[in-house]
Amino acid sequence: MAVQAQRQGAVGSVHDSVRDREIDVEQEHLDRVYRRLEEKIHEAEFLMQDAARRGQVGTPGALAERDAQVFRAGIHLNRLNNEFEDFLFGRIDLLTGKDGKKGPDGAYTAVEPAEGAVRPDNTADIAETLHIGRIGVLDQDYTPLVIDWRAPAAAPFYRSTPVDPGRVVRRRVIRSKGRQVLGVEDDLMRPELTAYLDGDELPAIGDGALMAALGQARSHTMRDIVASIQAEQDLVIRAPAASVTYVEGGPGTGKTAVALHRAAYLLYQDRRRYAGGILIVSPTPLLVAYTEGVLPSLGEEGQVAIRAIGSLAEGSEATLYDSPSVARAKGSSRMLKVLRKAARGALELNDPPARLRVVAFGRRLELEARQLDGIRRSALGGTAPVNLLRPRARKLLLDALWEQSGAAGRHSDPELAAELRSSFDEDITSEDAFLAFLDAWWPELTPAAVLDAMADERRLGRWARRILNPGEVRKVARSLRREGRTVHDIALLDELQAVLGAPARPRRKRELDPLDQLTGLEELMPVREESQRERAERLAQERVEYAHVIVDEAQDLTPMQWRMVGRRGRHATWTVVGDPAQSSWSDPDEAAEARDEALGTRPRRRFELTVNYRNPAEIAELASKVLALAMPGSVSPKAVRSTGVEPRFTVVEDTLGATVRDEAARLLERVDGTVGVVVAMQRREEARRWLAGLGDRVVALGSLEAKGLEYDATVVVSPAEIADESPAGLRVLYVALTRATQQLTVVSADRDDPDAAGVPDLLRD
Numbered sequence: 066m067a068v069q070a071q072r073q074g075a076v077g078s079v080h081d082s083v084r085d086r087e088i089d090v091e092q093e094h095l096d097r098v099y100r101r102l103e104e105k106i107h108e109a110e111f112l113m114q115d116a117a118r119r120g121q122v123g124t125p126g127a128l129a130e131r132d133a134q135v136f137r138a139g140i141h142l143n144r145l146n147n148e149f150e151d152f153l154f155g156r157i158d159l160l161t162g163k164d165g166k167k168g169p170d171g172a173y174t175a176v177e178p179a180e181g182a183v184r185p186d187n188t189a190d191i192a193e194t195l196h197i198g199r200i201g202v203l204d205q206d207y208t209p210l211v212i213d214w215r216a217p218a219a220a221p222f223y224r225s226t227p228v229d230p231g232r233v234v235r236r237r238v239i240r241s242k243g244r245q246v247l248g249v250e251d252d253l254m255r256p257e258l259t260a261y262l263d264g265d266e267l268p269a270i271g272d273g274a275l276m277a278a279l280g281q282a283r284s285h286t287m288r289d290i291v292a293s294i295q296a297e298q299d300l301v302i303r304a305p306a307a308s309v310t311y312v313e314g315g316p317g318t319g320k321t322a323v324a325l326h327r328a329a330y331l332l333y334q335d336r337r338r339y340a341g342g343i344l345i346v347s348p349t350p351l352l353v354a355y356t357e358g359v360l361p362s363l364g365e366e367g368q369v370a371i372r373a374i375g376s377l378a379e380g381s382e383a384t385l386y387d388s389p390s391v392a393r394a395k396g397s398s399r400m401l402k403v404l405r406k407a408a409r410g411a412l413e414l415n416d417p418p419a420r421l422r423v424v425a426f427g428r429r430l431e432l433e434a435r436q437l438d439g440i441r442r443s444a445l446g447g448t449a450p451v452n453l454l455r456p457r458a459r460k461l462l463l464d465a466l467w468e469q470s471g472a473a474g475r476h477s478d479p480e481l482a483a484e485l486r487s488s489f490d491e492d493i494t495s496e497d498a499f500l501a502f503l504d505a506w507w508p509e510l511t512p513a514a515v516l517d518a519m520a521d522e523r524r525l526g527r528w529a530r531r532i533l534n535p536g537e538v539r540k541v542a543r544s545l546r547r548e549g550r551t552v553h554d555i556a557l558l559d560e561l562q563a564v565l566g567a568p569a570r571p572r573r574k575r576e577l578d579p580l581d582q583l584t585g586l587e588e589l590m591p592v593r594e595e596s597q598r599e600r601a602e603r604l605a606q607e608r609v610e611y612a613h614v615i616v617d618e619a620q621d622l623t624p625m626q627w628r629m630v631g632r633r634g635r636h637a638t639w640t641v642v643g644d645p646a647q648s649s650w651s652d653p654d655e656a657a658e659a660r661d662e663a664l665g666t667r668p669r670r671r672f673e674l675t676v677n678y679r680n681p682a683e684i685a686e687l688a689s690k691v692l693a694l695a696m697p698g699s700v701s702p703k704a705v706r707s708t709g710v711e712p713r714f715t716v717v718e719d720t721l722g723a724t725v726r727d728e729a730a731r732l733l734e735r736v737d738g739t740v741g742v743v744v745a746m747q748r749r750e751e752a753r754r755w756l757a758g759l760g761d762r763v764v765a766l767g768s769l770e771a772k773g774l775e776y777d778a779t780v781v782v783s784p785a786e787i788a789d790e791s792p793a794g795l796r797v798l799y800v801a802l803t804r805a806t807q808q809l810t811v812v813s814a815d816r817d818d819p820d821a822a823g824v825p826d827l828l829r830d
């Protein structure tokens with residue numbers, strides 16, 4: 066991590082005139098960049114108009130060309146307009162370098178200075194200055210005015226550290242709003258050096274960009290960290306996308322931030338390859354909403370789908386949670402066997418007819434229950450999807466009827482025999498009675514119908530015999546009778562979809578443009594009535610497999626969820642980020658097995674993130690006590706800053722609700738941004754009522770909903786209640802305690818056994 070400018074004390078006292086001068090320097094550069102951007106926008110607008118003019122010619126070829134041009138220009142304009150805000154954010158001043166070499170990740174990494182770049186008296190001249198931004202901008206003569214943050218040349222901005230500075234002498238973060246530069250923050254990578262730029266000594270301003278970023282108040286949406294990505298994070302973001310990139314790190318180490326920036330980086334690196342889409346799997350809709358703005362701020366949308374694990378299967382959007390014991394049963398890979406049995410058993414749900422009667426070649430033919438059972442059993446042999454076995458079952462029925470008809474021996478000539486058989490089949494399959502029988506006896510099953518069928522305890526007991534115990538059967542069946550799907554149901558539905566096979570879907574009819582119909586152009590240009598954006602959205606919705614899958618909070622996926630996610634990345638490369646110490650899943654070994662199955666034999670590259678950017682040291686230290694209980698022997702990430710504010714402990718006075726409300730109100734006065742109140746899952750509705758009227762800076766969250774989120778301040782309510790709620794309760798408590806960026810209050814009830822200072826038993830030394 067960068068060390069703050071050493072000369073800062075000296076510079077700070079040389080009044081603000083140095084700072085003002087440096088701001089002016091950057092303002093001049095920004096003005097130049099804006100002038101160039103305006104020129105480019107005019108070019109883009111011209112392109113659009115020109116393209117529209119061509120469109121009037123009206124031939125199919127011209128229209129195709131127009132579409133392509135409008136599309137390109139539209140993207141261009143959109144990007145320029147969107148990224149005007151704060152799009153230039155960095156600058157590096159470099160020594161003369163040796164010829165650059167590519168590092169193992171394909172980027173130009175620590176390019177060393179040329180020999181003699183630093184003079185024996187520790188002075189040097191700046192040979193090159195690069196500005197870094199969200200997109201690259203070239204001047205008319207192709208000299209770079211701004212370098213895209215993802216370009217190899219920008220890597221030293223992130224990689225350089227005082228330990229391994231490479232050519233970088235000074236790294237500067239530029240803060241701007243619209244067209245105005247507001248401030249600069251510098252880190253010196255070679256603080257021992259006196260460097261000159263155009264004959265003037267290079268000054269260093271401010272406390273360093275990282276600290277400035279970390280100290281800011283939090284809102285309900287995550288910000289990108291593009292201006293202050295740290296070296297160990299940059300290694301992950303730019304790691305090549307071969308096979309599986311595996312990232313572990315404690316709370317607040319930037320795993321989510323890194324995952325999002327990696328998606329943007331991969332798209333930049335190989336847009337064509339990732340046209341197949343990038344899927345980011347997130348644990349909750351709250352975290353999706355929290356992170357959704359980051360990719361657009363990095364100039365990337367469209368190709369990336371961020372989905373909560375409860376919204377991954379088609380059409381689902383589950384937010385309900387099962388109780389821990391039900392979740393454990395539903396998430397376990399044992400469910401796979403239950404679902405396979407259920408999918409087959411569900412064929413008999415609606416009292417299928419006990420016999421089949423048809424007339425063929427003038428004879429009455431009949432198959433009885435026993436024969437029908439035999440046919441069903443042989444059709445169901447193997448593991449093929451049940452809906453897809455219907456043609457096989459139909460064929461077996463016809464075989465049995467054919468045999469009964471006695472027509473088989475009528476012709477010895479094979480050709481005549483075959484002809485006879487095919488007219489026999491035709492005779493039967495055109496009979497309404499046969500078709501009605503087939504629909505009732507082998508109905509087309511949907512995942513929802515099978516899951517609903519499992520709500521019947523007796524039936525589920527049959528399907529789950531020797532797989533789930535009777536207690537589990539009772540609880541799972543009861544949970545399925547409740548209104549609404551839970552997050553864990555979604556993985557079951559998705560598995561059932563695979564086990565059943567897709568029922569034949571009627572094709573959606575496209576709406577036709579009447580003009581195209583008249584001209585016949587509709588035939589020639591089948592997608593013209595859709596805008597490019599609509600088309601991209603439709604493709605994204607229909608997409609079931611992705612080119613790259615990023616799993617955030619991977620430690621929480623159950624085995625059944627891993628199977629669901631795995632199906633979306635069968636041919637993908639992967640980035641998997643997580644922290645075992647924060648896992649709310651009770652059986653990590655079982656989940657690891659399912660994960661390995663989903664990822665297959667692809668080789669893995671492991672990375673570790675070690676610095677906690679979220680919690681001040683005071684809060685991190687308290688959380689580490691729970692970590693020691695939850696996962697003895699594991700190491701907490703190192704907190705990067707301290708606030709001097711110790712966590713506060715209070716004990717319930719009157720009622721729990723009143724105490725929590727008072728503490729939340731107290732924190733709202735002390736921080737500028739958000740306050741999160743974390744309670745055990747069973748209390749989340751109650752807690753929302755406690756906070757009514759306190760405004761939208763404060764939110765109540767069940768412990769599982771707090772995953773991945775952060776607040777300026779948090780109130781953690783009854784650690785013991787959170788810890789006792791599930792077998793993984795201590796790890797869930799660890800998550801709850803690590804959400805605050807500034808202040809933490811712990812409220813204890815009787816069951817927490819607080820000492821005289823209000824410190825609950827679980828948090829004492």
Ligand SMILES: Nc1ncnc2c1ncn2[C@@H]1O[C@H](COP(=O)(O)OP(=O)(O)OP(=O)(O)O)[C@@H](O)[C@H]1O
Nearest residue numbers: 290293294295316317318319320321322678679773
């Ligand atoms: N290099 C950085 N510069 C500025 N802020 C950073 C940096 N890295 C991380 N942060 C900030 O630290 C906080 C934690 O990051 P993030 O949520 O990505 O961590 P995490 O590892 O996913 O945490 P958890 O496991 O607890 O969910 C965020 O506010 C993020 O913006």
